[in-house]
Amino acid sequence: MKEQAIDYYAHQAKMYVATDCIVFGFDKGDLKLLIFKRRVDPDRGAWSLIGSFVELEEDVDEAARRVLKEITGLDRVFFEQSKTYGKSGRDYGFRCISVAQYALIRVDDYDRELVEKHGAFWYTLKDLPKLVLDHDTMVKDALEKLRRKAQYQPIGFELLPEKFTIPQLQSLYEAIYQRELDPRNFRKKVLSLKVLRKLDEKDKTSSKRGAYLYMFEADNYKKLLQSGYNFEI
């Protein structure tokens, strides 16, 4: 039986499998993307997403985690599969499919030196240059998924520092949705979700009065979900 199994697999084609990361960050009111200059041929010097081949003994998710760690220095980055790109002609003449994953990182957390060392840069989404291969499409698709997901899961918090103000949170959601939100209604809405803990500190970088800092209460959020709550922002 083992023989038959081997035989069954043996006639099939094998391919390269890669993973590409769409790394979103949020800074000064803008959604940003971490892209870098390719250092290998073909297309050396062109802008590209960060990615890697998946190794033989490695989970696809592990590969993404490895890449993200290499680039940002961070161990626990939020990431999630976006879509797999499997067109036969999508690569440089070698058959290679790529599992795209989008990641959300806190811009103040990551290791700037590491990022620079890899020739990576943060680009505002609007100013994004042309990327290699189908990476433009990957970004477009990932952004769509991010927007969709932001509506029913509190992923926005992954992009902010641990302590943040409500105006900051609003500005993030404005960047994600690409439209303005009413500050009074936004505040009302997020506070009604009961997943924010107000701190005694204020952030005074953007106003004389200062805005209270809040933290995301992951425990409350989980309890809410378990009780069948439909989280929505």
Next chain:
Amino acid sequence: MKEQAIDYYAHQAKMYVATDCIVFGFDKGDLKLLIFKRRVDPDRGAWSLIGSFVELEEDVDEAARRVLKEITGLDRVFFEQSKTYGKSGRDYGFRCISVAQYALIRVDDYDRELVEKHGAFWYTLKDLPKLVLDHDTMVKDALEKLRRKAQYQPIGFELLPEKFTIPQLQSLYEAIYQRELDPRNFRKKVLSLKVLRKLDEKDKTSSKRGAYLYMFEADNYKKLLQSGYNFEI
């Protein structure tokens, strides 16, 4: 430069790439899944999703289309990527990643003989037997995506015959969401979306009075979307 490129790829691992289809159907008020008995070792005889290896010159999507055509006889089946399963140990000792795709078919359309010839059976989701490998997880995940998607895109119509009644449509959404809906509110809601065309025919299989048949107006729907409409059921 070409040499370098070849060199760059040459040291990387290659893997088997498969696609597995989660084929949903809707019949007599129940959501069903098309599964079949494996005909090859290992695990011959076990229940499994329908799938295939992706060939070297074949797009991943093409592979899914090919599988669906083989099994159902249908050319134009709605399908969409669900998720890629890439754990290193997920397969039978060979490294194989699988791109799962969920498909929606009209139970009255497909070719019954073809389905039987392949040893395939329709199972109600509740009665589903244990499936091979990680196929159980694939079904669970696909169902979640289907539910999510059904909320903002009219994919439900893919599962119904071309002409259907509003009670039928309701029963489908009840099966997808696994909860009862109020017939009066449901009717109000779907009609308000203005994507249904009422026909002069009635379907009398389920009541003496008979229910009017409707068709989905894809054109209206597209126009709505373009005008920034947020379709929701």
Next chain:
DNA sequence: AAAATAAATGTAAATTGTACGCTTAATGTT
């Protein structure tokens, strides 16, 4: 002490969702 700035709070109107009860068209039964 006054001016400037963004944060924070409140309220009314409009829209949407929910929970119902009743009527209607067709068929089968007496």
Next chain:
DNA sequence: AACATTAAGCGTACAATTTACATTTATTTT
């Protein structure tokens, strides 16, 4: 021919949510 039965289809009142909009407040700078 009248009546019972069945699911389809319509309408309405109330609750909840979303939207639009104006004013006050805490703090710093001048």
